[in-house]
Amino acid sequence: MSVSRREVVAVSVAVVLTAAAFVVPRLHLPVVTPLLNASPDRFRDFADTAPIFGWWNAHVGPGTVPAIAIGVAAVLWGPALAARLPWRAVPWAAWATSCAWAFSLAMVDGWQRGFAGRLTARHEYLRQVPTIDDVGEAVRTFAGRILDYQPDSWITHVSGHPPGALLTFVWLDRIGLGGGAWAGMLCLLAGSSAAAAIVVAVRALSDEDMARRAAPFVAVAPTAIWIAVSADGYFTGVAAWGIALLALAVTGSVRWPVLAAVGAGLLLGWGIFCNYGLGLMALPAVAVLISARSRRSLLTALVPAVLAALVVVAIFALAGFWWLDGYHLVQERYWQGIANDRPFVYWGWANLASVVCAIGLGSVAGLSRVFDLAALRRRSGLHLVVLGALLSIVAADLSRLSKAETERIWLPFMVWLVASAALLPQKSHRWWLALNVVGALAVNHLIFTNW
Secondary structure, X not given: OOXXXXXXXXXXXXXXXHHHHHHHHHHXXXXXXXXXXXXXXXXXXXXXXXXXXXXXXXXXXXXXXXHHHHHHHHHHHHHHHHHHOOOOHHHHHHHHHHHHHHHHHHHOOOHHHHHHOHHHOOOOHHHOHHHOXXXXXXXXXXXXXXXXXXXXXXXXXXXXXXXXXXXXXXXXXXXXXXXXXXXXXXXXXXXXXXXXXXXXXXXXXXXXXXXXXXXXXXXXXXXXXHHOOOHHHHHHHHHHHHHHHHHHHHHOOOOOHHHHXXXXXXXXXXXXXXXXXXXXXXXXXXXXXXXXOOHHXXXXXXXXXXXXXXXXXXXXXXXXXXXXXXXXXXXXHHHHOHHHHOOHHHHHHHHHHHHHHHHOHHHHHHHOOOOOHHHHHOOOHHHHHHHHHHHHHHHHHHOOOOOOOHHHHOHHHHHHHHHHHHHOOHHHHHHHHHHHHHHHHHHHHHEEEOO
């Protein structure tokens, strides 16, 4: 296996950054610390494994053997299988593998603690679901209940997101699929489907060979640790399919590009009403549009997508919720909480270390090949969309509204970074894939993650 200098430099920097992020909190420095004004108990609760949110807990569980088996199989046979399967089977295989991989990693912590009980915690959406008797009233009064220290304030996760997130779990409950297991299943299925969406998008933006190369990496990405057990997994799936449909529309890879564009607009529009941060998906979306080969293909994708997204905005506005009002209020709520005790002087760079943990060193090596001026000049779609996702992360970091927990919060952006591993020489794929798998297994078995 030959490794270029750029890959060595990228991985070395990532290793040093990550090591520093884990070591610095143990130095108990007065300013460069993950948590200010913290007693030993509070530090353990909120910064024990900084920059990852969780607690040190070396453990195994029911998911250990299946997770190892899936990881080993992906490394040994994944690239060859992705190259030989009929194309139509590749996205389905990526989705199925990603789903099994994510579920196995969750089950390392056991059924209740690792899966069914995660979304029933006191700050989670499911605690709020029983209080919703009138959906229309909940939407109309949503913004007025965002700020903390009010008698009817929303619980933490509900207040931190637009109403679409809560509505999803309310509707799931209304159709008889209430409780943590069903909610977790929704997040698992939607989040793992991002693997299929990315493969579809890469084929449209680049070519089939590149999509096949990306498939094993997105199927067993370390991001799966947080996809199976957090609502951000659901948001990730929504956003990923929005970008994939936009890519299909821009490139004319489907029979009806206008319908694909409408689907993209509806999904991306719905996404920003599930998570304010998904407004930054505009950057990968613009990257996809830049890759258009003609003005006609650009307009065919852009106009229907924008109009469809505006329909979603209009529906919520008519229902009584204005996105900008919620966004400004949620910033106030953010600073009412623990954010004041999380200094940017640590999290400004430690957030990026959590990204390394979530995407794996193999993906970091792939990112070193995204900064290819020749590819960018010819508007290579894969290079552009990965760069767009990377810029979204930088923007989110500099906003200071994402301090800690970014291994979960930035999932919709990070899954696209994993696809950059397809740019690595094929002879090295098994090596980098193995590094990603080992990293994911290590994190999941050494840390009891909060999600």
